[in-house]
Each structure stands twice: as structure tokens, then as C-alpha cells.
Amino acid sequence: MNKILVTGGAGYIGSHTVLLLIKAGYDIVIFDNFCNSSSESIRRVEKLVDKKIDLIEGDIRSTEDLQRAFDTYNIDSVIHFAGLKAVGESVEQPLNYYDNNVNGTVTLCEVMARNGCKKIIFSSSATVYGDPATTPILESFPTSATNPYGRSKLMIEEILRDLYISDKEWKIVLLRYFNPVGADSSGTIGEDPNGIPNNLMPFIAQTAVGKREYLSVFGDDYDTIDGTGVRDYIHVVDLAQGHLNAVERIDNFDEVMTINLGTGRGYSVLEMVKAFEKASGKRVPYKIAPRRAGDIATCFADPSYAKEVLDWEAQKGIEEMCQDSWRWQSNNPDGYRSESSNI
Numbered sequence: 001m002n003k004i005l006v007t008g009g010a011g012y013i014g015s016h017t018v019l020l021l022i023k024a025g026y027d028i029v030i031f032d033n034f035c036n037s038s039s040e041s042i043r044r045v046e047k048l049v050d051k052k053i054d055l056i057e058g059d060i061r062s063t064e065d066l067q068r069a070f071d072t073y074n075i076d077s078v079i080h081f082a083g084l085k086a087v088g089e090s091v092e093q094p095l096n097y098y099d100n101n102v103n104g105t106v107t108l109c110e111v112m113a114r115n116g117c118k119k120i121i122f123s124s125s126a127t128v129y130g131d132p133a134t135t136p137i138l139e140s141f142p143t144s145a146t147n148p149y150g151r152s153k154l155m156i157e158e159i160l161r162d163l164y165i166s167d168k169e170w171k172i173v174l175l176r177y178f179n180p181v182g183a184d185s186s187g188t189i190g191e192d193p194n195g196i197p198n199n200l201m202p203f204i205a206q207t208a209v210g211k212r213e214y215l216s217v218f219g220d221d222y223d224t225i226d227g228t229g230v231r232d233y234i235h236v237v238d239l240a241q242g243h244l245n246a247v248e249r250i251d252n253f254d255e256v257m258t259i260n261l262g263t264g265r266g267y268s269v270l271e272m273v274k275a276f277e278k279a280s281g282k283r284v285p286y287k288i289a290p291r292r293a294g295d296i297a298t299c300f301a302d303p304s305y306a307k308e309v310l311d312w313e314a315q316k317g318i319e320e321m322c323q324d325s326w327r328w329q330s331n332n333p334d335g336y337r338s339e340s341s342n343i
């Protein structure tokens, strides 16, 4: 049976996608170097599906590591999550980001082509829209980047489009995620950031569980419903399902597909705080702080193209996002390093 290679499959979005793929009967192999994850996530997915998961420990920048995967398995397509994703860190370490994300993807595509595997689904981001002039955001909006992370995503999109122009046998889907949050309803896998979280949801969750004293709300003077930033939060299980729909349809596409994965609905920081307090029964103390450099006021998707071409739309609302994040956080206050004897 042909396998799907899932790069970055031990990470937050990758592990949820692997879970759904296996549940749906796909045969997969994870390829990860664990630079931002641990094998504990794989062990927990194995427990959920009651099955051993194939794994190649390797780096997408290494031709040898990748070739080992192709020599070991009959790989038909790739879902490519592997990459570095912290915006601030990318400003401090641009070369590391370009090397990991851009060089890694070039190396991956070279090895794929050499092995006759020409189907790839790539994790892009709403960050490629920069500061959009209007919302909701359509795929046709102009793109721009304000930091090396965002630029790496834009570069990879362009590289993959050029690859298709050079060889029309490639099947390429660029999925632009909005803000992934939540966790599998089992509460055993979830987002496990290193150190102090940069993103809102893990910060709120860690504040609710008592690991952080208070949330800093970055700016309350934006032109939004309550002055705080508005984003399109999407449940990670919905996001994972978007990949399954793309896998099912990829053979039918005869152009590079660029698709937003969002709910189409925006929530402010304070609305998220309130929803989380309701779901968790805990208080989330916060203080208004200055705006964060590079942040925009409002960002939410027009998800109608995903509906049209993937027959996909988000199913889970903000309550479920908060409940599932809370279940993961409260069961695993220290993420995958938490005591896991009962899991």
C-alpha cells in the first residue's frame, strides 16, 4: 500500500492530522527531527489508534535522511508540516529560518522528484497576507511579509509554483492556515510550546492553569469591537480534516491550489479570554500592555474557496476550541513532560 510521508508529524498540527489519517485508514510514516516536539506525541497517538506508527527520525535538510524514508517505504505523497514557526525567533535567526524552511523544502522536493513522488500538501499561513486592506481575506489578495518566518512561507509558495511550471506532473496544494487552536477531545495530545508561549491560546491556557500570573493583552486601541486584536481561530481537528480532504482530491487538481483554511469568523483577544473562562471555570487575569510590533488589527478568512474545491468547512466553534484546549492543558500542565502514567 502506498504511504503518505508526514514531515513534522510529531508537532502540534501534524500529530492531529496523523491521528485523523490513521483513523480514516491511510498508511503513513512520520518524518521528524524533534527539534520542536517529542516522540511522546507519537506514543500518545499510537495509544489512541492502538497501532504502531512508522517513524523516520531525520532532518528535511538532509538528502540522506529523506532518501532513507523513500528507500524504506513506498511513498506516494507528502504532507509537509516540518518547519520553524516562531515569528520573533525568525527575526533573531533569519538564516536558521531560511535554511530550515526554504532549504529544507527544496531538499524535500528534490528527493521527492528523484523518487517519482510528485504530490505535496504544504503548510502555508495567513501571515502571507501581511496587513490586508479589507477582511474577510480572499486567496486572491496581495501577499507580503514583515518578518523572515512569513517571507520563508512566501518563498516556498513561489518555489512550489515554479516547480509546477517546470513539470506539470506535480500536484501541489498550498493550505494557508489562520490561527490553529484547540486539541483532540481525548485531552492527550495538544499544543506544547517550549518556554513562554508566543501565541494567545497557549498563554491563556497556561494562565488559567496557574502557570502564568496574568495575560498581557497587546493593545486595546485597535479599530475593532473592543480595541483588541481580532483573529480567525480554527480548531486544530477541523484544520487536520482539511488535509484529509486535500489528500482525497489532490489527483483531480490540474493547477497549484492555494486555499484558506479558516472559519470566516473573527474573535477579539478579550472575547477569547471570556470564552476560555467560561469553558474552564477559571479566571484568566489580564493587563493591557502596549501593542506588539508587527501585529495587525484584524485578520479573518473568506473560507468559501475551501468549501468549493475541498468540500471542507470548519465545524467546531469557539466553545469547543476552549473546552478542548482546557482539557489538554489541565490534564497536562507541563505538556508532554507531564506525568503520563494514566494516559
Ligand code: NAD
Residues within 6 Å of the ligand: 007, 008, 009, 010, 011, 012, 013, 014, 031, 032, 033, 034, 035, 036, 037, 058, 059, 060, 061, 080, 081, 082, 083, 084, 085, 100, 104, 123, 124, 125, 126, 177, 178, 179, 180
Ligand atoms: P510544530 O513546531 O508543533 O511542528 C513542526 C514539526 O516540524 C515539529 O515536530 C518539528 O520538530 C519538526 N521540524 C522542524 N524542522 C524540521 C526539520 N528541519 N526536519 C524535520 N523536522 C522538522 O508546529 P505546528 O504548529 O504543528 O506547525 C506545522 C506547520 O504549520 C509549520 O510549517 C508552521 O509554520 C505552519 N503553520 C502553523 C501555524 C500555527 O499557528 N501553529 C499557523 C500557520 C502555519
Ligand code: UFG
Residues within 6 Å of the ligand: 085, 087, 125, 126, 127, 128, 177, 178, 179, 180, 198, 199, 200, 201, 203, 215, 216, 217, 218, 219, 228, 229, 230, 231, 269, 292, 295
Ligand atoms: N496576543 C495577546 N497576548 C499574548 C499573545 C497574543 O494579546 O500574549 C494577541 C495578539 O496581539 C493578537 C492575538 O492575540 O491580536 C493573536 O496572537 P497570536 O500570537 O496567537 O497569533 P498571530 O495572529 O499573531 O499569529 C499566528 C502565528 C503566525 C501565523 C498567524 C496566522 O503566530 O505564525 O497566526 O496563521 F502566521
